[in-house]
Amino acid sequence: MNNNVVRLNNIHETAVIEAGAEIAKDVEIGPYAVIGENVKIDSGTEIGAHAVIKGWTKIGNNNKIFNGASIGQEPQDLKFKGEESYLEIGDGNKIREFTTIHRGTEAGGGITRIGNDNLIMAYCHVAHDCQLGNNIIMSNAANLAGHVIVEDSAVIAGLTGIHQFVRIGKMSMVGAGSKVVKDVPPYVLVDGHPASVSGINVVGLRRNGVEPELRRKIKRAYKILYRSNLNMSQAIEKMDQELDSSPMVEHFLRFLRNAQRGICR
Template sequence: MIHPTAIIDTKAELASDVEIGAYSVIGPEVTIASGTRVGAHVVIEGPTAIGKNNRIYQFASLGAAPQDKKYAGEATRLEIGDNNTIREFCTFNRGTVQDAGTTRIGNDNWIMAYVHIAHDCQVADHTILANNSSLAGHVHIADYAILGGFTLVHQFCKIGAHVITAVGSVIFKDVPPYVTASGYDASPHGINAEGLKRRGFSAERIAAIKRAYKTLYRASLTLEEARAALDEQREDAADLDILLEFLMTSTRGIIR
């Protein structure tokens, strides 16, 4: 399952059925679990842990040192979960000791060509990062978020669950759950209703989220006033819990 031209460090740990393509280099302190396939000319540096059934395409670079001037060789990590697709020329960097020390990608993510995930980013599950999307350091991406091609996300920003961004969006502030965002810098343009339908949200649930969006963005309320109104609305709409939690924990402020 390992091409004879691949270079595997003796300190790497690979499950017996892992596939490694031609001319790939797997460094020390790299672990790769069962069912994962690594294409040709891939470089994986450690410490990096890769889970089960991932498909990593040719020319990806995973686990390299963070692009941070403060980095001084500390033993930080990259962790990748299960069932991810990582396409050509992706670059994922390890974390820094100034944050959690670990860059994490969860499960079932679809990550297209030329995507960059910088140090200390936290990408959850079931996301789609389209071609040439770039995450600066310390960015958090929640479940089912979709970033359109060439979306750029400023450091420390958070992208909420079920968000979708248009092609070429530039994100300087946090994007709350369910919101559709586009532009430079990005602004809100309604909710991701089609995505919610595809994930099984009922018409009633989507209507409650639309009402919450109007409260947050169309009612001419301050953010504090909108939070209070949303707190009342969530008594009949559990989907607003993650929206309110997001608003309470935002540190960069939200797009408005």
């Protein structure tokens, strides 16, 4: 270790911590990082060199934010007029180099949320008012426009663009380089430009511990929706009649009923 480097409470001497910031005693902050006056950072979190965290941003426990990330800046929305808005990040997330995550807007509820144990890889963008669940993977340079919802355990591959207001369903996967302009139902694979459905995310279901019997029910639901030549309401009615109830099937049906943008086909 270089004896000329001074650290106070794990904060590098070159870091800029504005008055008013609330930082737990064991938080590590690297060289030239900037922490704004309205930021709160909880225990066990590490902030890398040159990261910038601004605005009304709350970061939970045991996160790791890598060098050059820009967190909590103003939204890229022409309607935004400088009003107070928020970003909340949960626990155990990894936010890699040069990722950008913006605060919410008044029109979108005023808050961007990221849950727990997510991996957001380098150069990703999470726009204003997005709502991310838990255990999500966003690969390098995946981009979410405003108001996107990503449910638990979804995977979004690299160089993907998600249109504003789109929902990405639980345990689904979006292939690399895709353009997603409609909702992605839970448990499916989509790919392409624009993205279309190519099957069930079998690998994802197995990795998430979904039992074979439940996988068979999901496969049956998928066939009714995509292989029966029924419209959405007819497919939902047929699934209601023919499939035994389970939390995963009910979630699938609920997602379809709430698909205001339509779904990837």
